[in-house]
Structure formats: C-alpha cells, structure tokens
C-alpha cells in the first residue's frame with residue numbers, strides 16, 4: 001500500500017463512526033426471526049407430549065397434573081436446547097414460540113437454566129417432588 005493511501009485510511013479511522021457496537025451498553029434489536037428462549041402458552045395445550053418426544057435434545061418435559069382438567073407443568077432445559085424450533089413446528093396447538101428478544105441466556109450454573117411453567121401450586125409440587133424423589137408424585141410425565 002502506498003504511503004498516501006495509508007495516511008488516508010488513518011485519517012478516515014479518526015473521523016469516521018466506529019463500525020463496532022457498544023454492547024452491552026447499547027443493545028440493538030435482534031432480527032425478528034432469531035430463535036431465542038422458548039415460550040409455552042398453556043391455554044390450548046393438550047399435554048400430547050409431541051414437543052417433548054420430537055425434541056432432539058431432551059430439553060422439554062410435560063408433566064400431566066390432571067389431563068381432563070388440562071393441567072400441565074412444562075419444564076424447559078435451556079442449557080440443552082439447540083434452538084432448532086422442532087418443538088414449535090411439532091405443536092399443532094401453536095402453544096410454543098421462540099422469542100427473538102430473549103437471547104442472552106448464558107449463566108454460571110445449570111440450576112437457573114431449567115425453567116418450570118404452570119400454575120404456581122402445580123409447579124411447587126413438581127419442584128418439591130424433584131427435590132425429594134420419595135415424595136408423593138405431583139403428576140405423570
């Protein structure tokens with residue numbers, strides 16, 4: 001490169017806006033099709049288990065509390081998820097979606113990587129049962 005060209009690049013570098021982003025101080029919107037954290041809408045869920053069976057990463061558990069009353073607890077293991085969206089495609093009730101905005105999912109331990117959704121009382125019962133496997137089962141998977 002000629003000296004004049006080098007000087008031009010150096011001066012351009014001083015006056016132009018940086019091309020890098022100031023993340024995490026400035027957080028830009030992610031593309032709308034980005035596959036971030038999975039969300040479960042329980043309203044139409046039938047507990048059919050298709051999402052769980054089709055998940056290649058064993059990242060979903062659907063625990064049936066009362067099938068007739070459509071009461072389920074949904075557990076999502078973020079740390080296992082490959083963000084393939086197979087579960088979203090498999091659910092024929094459109095209960096599952098992936099947020100394009102929740103993508104900062106790193107953590108220092110695995111515990112908080114398991115998210116449990118459902119009625120508060122059912123979630124508490126499932127978590128208690130997981131903590132003490134000898135306790136009365138909260139439901140069936």
Ligand code: SF4
Nearest residue numbers: 045046048049051091
């Ligand atoms: S596939 Fe859909 S309806 Fe079936 S258990 Fe999963 S979320 Fe519920």
Ligand code: SF4
Nearest residue numbers: 055081082084085087
């Ligand atoms: S996105 Fe893929 S890996 Fe993640 S829970 Fe759904 S099916 Fe499993």
